Amino acid sequence: MHHTTPHAATPPGVIRLGYHGSPALSAALLRKAGIGMEEAQLLEHDVADPFRALRAGELDLMVVKFSLGQAEPDLRRSRPVAHDARAVLVSADHPLATRASVSIEDVADYGVFDCPGTMPVDVWEESVPRTTPSGRTVRRTHTLVDVPQMLTVVRAGEAVHLSLASLAAVVPKDVKAVPVHDLPPAPVALAWCAERGLPPHIERFVRAAEAAAEQ
Known part of the structure; x- marks a missing residue:
């Protein structure tokens, strides 16, 4: 399996699969x-x-979590091909770092990140709910840049x-991915551009x- 940049030449018949975070889920x-x-x-x-x-034709498919959002009518997605459990990334010396798992209510004690760039806002709402089941506000104190x-x-x-729990495979040792036990796992699907369709091997x-x- 090749790890390369989207601009590198691709041999015929090879699947160019986009991912974010850990490549382990895509490899699986x-x-x-x-x-x-x-x-x-x-x-x-x-x-x-x-x-x-994906829209530029540099990828054939990309792995997407949650939904595609309402503002992406030119994209299509497969049925769920996996699920990715939820987790919260904290520093190794954070009060939550030694916990076996936490609740979204625990996460609400701390600031979290807001939607990055052109990420669909409605998809981010699925990933980072604005309130907990008890009605507490999940405070978005920083915008995610990269x-x-x-x-x-x-x-x-x-x-x-x-x-997501899959990030545990790629975070550095001074960051911990702590499972969040009361949020449902994210459905994982494969997305592509509708206008290009799917070549047979894809x-x-x-x-x-x-x-x-x-x-």
């Missing part, structure tokens, strides 16, 4: 769908402009990042990933 989707490691390129996309590379900025803020204890992967998730 390929493996479960029977795609060999030489048949795919994993390309990290920009969280602040998530669909740019991963390095987010980690700097989290390390400093200025905010925590309500996110469609085979999508259908195989959907079928593997239902087993």
Whole structure:
């Protein structure tokens, strides 16, 4: 499996799959769908402009969490191909860092991040709810710019990042991903541009990933 930039030349028949955060989930989707490691390129996309590379034709597909949002009528998504549990990223010396899991009510004691760039606001609402079940406000004290900025803020204890358990595989040792036990996991799907459709080898992967998730 290749890790490269979206501008690199792609051999014929290779799937250019965009992801954000950990590539492990994307690699698992390929493996479960029977795609060999030489048949795919994993390309990290920009969280602040998530669909740019897909629309530019630099990606064939991208892994999306939650929904696509109401403002993306030119995109299509598969049925769920996996689920990603919820977690909160905190500094290693944070009061929540030693907990086996936390509630969204615990997270509400601290500031979190607001929607980055052109990320659909309604998708961010699914990821970072504005209120807890008890009615407490989840305070959005910092705007997410990119991963390095987010980690700097989290390390400093200025905010925590309500996110996904898959990030545990890629965060540095001084940041902990603590499970959030009372938020539902995020549905994971594959998205593509409707106007380009799915070439046969891409469609085979999508259908195989959907079928593997239902087993």
